[in-house]
Amino acid sequence: MARCSLRASPVEVSALGFVALVLSALSAVFIVWFLVRSPPLTVGKKFQLFFALFALPTTAALIGNVGNLETTKTVHFCGSCHVMTSHVHDLQAPDSRSLASLHGRLQEYAEEACYNCHADYGMYGGVTTKLGGMRHVWDFYTGDWERPDHAAPALYKPFDLRRCTACHDPLRKGAPLEHQVHAEKLRTLEISCASAGCHGPPHPPWSPAVVR
């Protein structure tokens, strides 16, 4: 998605976000004028208020929602919870050999690397991912993550291997022999791509020191 920087501000706003901001500003300017001036309520004023109180804010909210949902897919957004700092550092480290980093440094993956691997698969994957993300947010704000013995952040359900096999089909022509041999066990979830002896854990061990 196209992103633009607001001048004299370090804030990066998506094109959709920018449109939503403009619509919000238009609406807010009229509302403030209306509150300050308190003009007589004529039919014309009611039409203007219809735009300021309904049409413009609704459009701004809808466009803002789409922009926000796109923003929630970015690594920057995932990394804004400081418990993810350790993982994001590794993801972007040029010398890291972790599975996550090898994928995250690919140009087409870089911006939405977390989402590309962790989003649920299927037609409603985007919706179930966002609902599941709410639980992560709840845990983030209710847990004491700075406690030294706090457990590392973890998935609430087993990693969906279809996220790997969608690109790396083990039975595709020319697939590595190890993939072809283990295709059936991968399908029945007897083994995982991240099993020891295969590709190993995708992220290095979580480091609470980075969090603090």
Add this chain to the structure above:
Amino acid sequence: MSGERATHARPPRLLKVACLLTLTSLALICWAILHPVPLAVIAAMSIGQGIGAIGAALFAWVVLRDLRSSLRSGLAKRAAPTDAEGEADQGAGAGSETPK
């Protein structure tokens, strides 16, 4: 617009509340866009839109209330001359019944 008939000399308090709610909602939406962290995004997409919906509903209520009262006053105005005519007719009828 100055020639238009105003339904209120000043905006009703309910409309001002609707304006303030909409401003709050817009502020939350803008906060989420300018500072996209989980809490801001969740607040904008739940609380912000809820508040905005209440604001729009209050505005709709004010407009509907005005429409209803103007309809009522219109009906009353129409009914008033008919009543006067009816009374006049009754008066004329009563006159014709005067004994010969």
